[in-house]
Amino acid sequence: MSDAVGAAPRPVKAGVVAGVAVALGALAVFAWLSGRGLGVDSSVYRAGALTFLNGDALYAPLTTGEPWAPALPFTYPPIAAILFVPLTYLPAQLAWGLLAVLSVLSLAALVRLSLPRASANWQVLLVFAGAFALEPVWRTLALGQVNLVLAALVAVDVLVLRGRPAGGVLIGLAAAVKLTPLIFVAHLALTGRWADAGRAAGTFALLNLAAWALLPGDTGAFWGQALLDGNDATTNSWIGNQSINGLVQRLTGEGHWAMAAWAVAGALCLAVGALVVTRLAKRGDQVGALLVTAFAGLLVSPVSWTHHWVWVVPLVGWLIGRGRPLWVVAVAVVATGWEFALAPSGAKVELSWSGWQAVLGNAYVAVGLALVPVVAALAVRGRARRAEVLADTG
Numbered sequence: 001m002s003d004a005v006g007a008a009p010r011p012v013k014a015g016v017v018a019g020v021a022v023a024l025g026a027l028a029v030f031a032w033l034s035g036r037g038l039g040v041d042s043s044v045y046r047a048g049a050l051t052f053l054n055g056d057a058l059y060a061p062l063t064t065g066e067p068w069a070p071a072l073p074f075t076y077p078p079i080a081a082i083l084f085v086p087l088t089y090l091p092a093q094l095a096w097g098l099l100a101v102l103s104v105l106s107l108a109a110l111v112r113l114s115l116p117r118a119s120a121n122w123q124v125l126l127v128f129a130g131a132f133a134l135e136p137v138w139r140t141l142a143l144g145q146v147n148l149v150l151a152a153l154v155a156v157d158v159l160v161l162r163g164r165p166a167g168g169v170l171i172g173l174a175a176a177v178k179l180t181p182l183i184f185v186a187h188l189a190l191t192g193r194w195a196d197a198g199r200a201a202g203t204f205a206l207l208n209l210a211a212w213a214l215l216p217g218d219t220g221a222f223w224g225q226a227l228l229d230g231n232d233a234t235t236n237s238w239i240g241n242q243s244i245n246g247l248v249q250r251l252t253g254e255g256h257w258a259m260a261a262w263a264v265a266g267a268l269c270l271a272v273g274a275l276v277v278t279r280l281a282k283r284g285d286q287v288g289a290l291l292v293t294a295f296a297g298l299l300v301s302p303v304s305w306t307h308h309w310v311w312v313v314p315l316v317g318w319l320i321g322r323g324r325p326l327w328v329v330a331v332a333v334v335a336t337g338w339e340f341a342l343a344p345s346g347a348k349v350e351l352s353w354s355g356w357q358a359v360l361g362n363a364y365v366a367v368g369l370a371l372v373p374v375v376a377a378l379a380v381r382g383r384a385r386r387a388e389v390l391a392d393t394g
Contacts (some may be wrong), residue, residue: 115127190281287317
């Protein structure tokens with residue numbers, strides 16, 4: 001679905017998707033039977049749900065984690081802990097396996113929704129298989145993250161549910177798990193889907209009100225303190241934080257004015273992104289508009305870990321639809337994450353990077369900042385070409 005909502009692009013073959021899902025499921029069973037740890041972040045999701053069931057404080061040090069997992073905090077809204085309760089019915093490794101299977105299905109949906117309708121079977125299979133070499137994808141799977149699942153919920157809502165009674169609900173659900181999908185509520189409004197935007201905001205609000213009714217103390221703790229304290233959001237200069245804030249923190253040595261610079265740059269990014277999204281939507285390029293919003297959200301978030309950048313998958317599909325194979329290769333090369341291995345990281349060494357280390361260590365931010373003008377230029381050029389064809393045939 002590259003240009004028109006409602007199109008029916010060729011899906012990834014069910015047998016291929018099932019094969020990958022079964023392989024990951026088998027890995028989860030092996031890890032469980034052998035007592036090996038698997039899924040650092042999925043174990044945190046499960047620990048948060050167990051903490052909720054035990055009636056303990058969510059934003060204190062968790063005591064329900066696995067002995068093989070690092071003692072990470074629960075940084076998600078309280079409603080997320082409630083939604084993760086099904087994971088508690090499985091051993092931690094099998095919970096990882098469940099999320100891995102859901103992630104593979106979500107990846108297949110993202111591939112299907114972003115590629116053109118006329119894509120050949122080999123193109124669909126190549127994009128699906130190649131996606132596993134992209135660092136955001138394989139890291140999401142390895143950690144047991146929900147990034148692919150949330151991206152698929154948003155993509156289905158934006159590209160499939162337009163004009164349907166459930167429009168906006170999936171975005172509201174995704175934002176309840178992680179706050180960053182809230183930017184897509186604005187996307188719905190910018191593209192004229194006011195009713196869907198209202199349903200998205202309403203779903204988010206109702207879920208959080210339910211969490212407040214069940215967990216009033218944790219709700220106050222999250223919105224009052226843990227929201228900013230989690231992941232060291234205001235001063236996170238680690239290489240893994242590929243956002244404008246991370247870039248500014250690294251370039252300024254975590255200077256006292258870094259947050260002000262981030263706020264100004266973020267506001268400018270949102271303003272330009274909103275303008276491009278509005279124009280792309282009017283021209284019928286719903287996937288391009290979705291990508292601009294997604295990458296703008298990654299850039300302006302205080303913390304965007306590298307594994308959050310799973311939106312490179314539909315970006316590849318969109319570029320294929322625009323006939324830009326060399327750009328696909330360039331994006332794929334950057335998104336394999338090799339550059340991060342060459343830039344020293346940890347213990348604040350990022351604050352003293354050399355020039356070439358800074359280029360390598362901010363690679364995803366550079367791709368995100370370049371995306372808006374690139375998408376706008378390709379969309380305008382594509383529209384001009386279509387107008388020329390219509391003139392010639394008329």
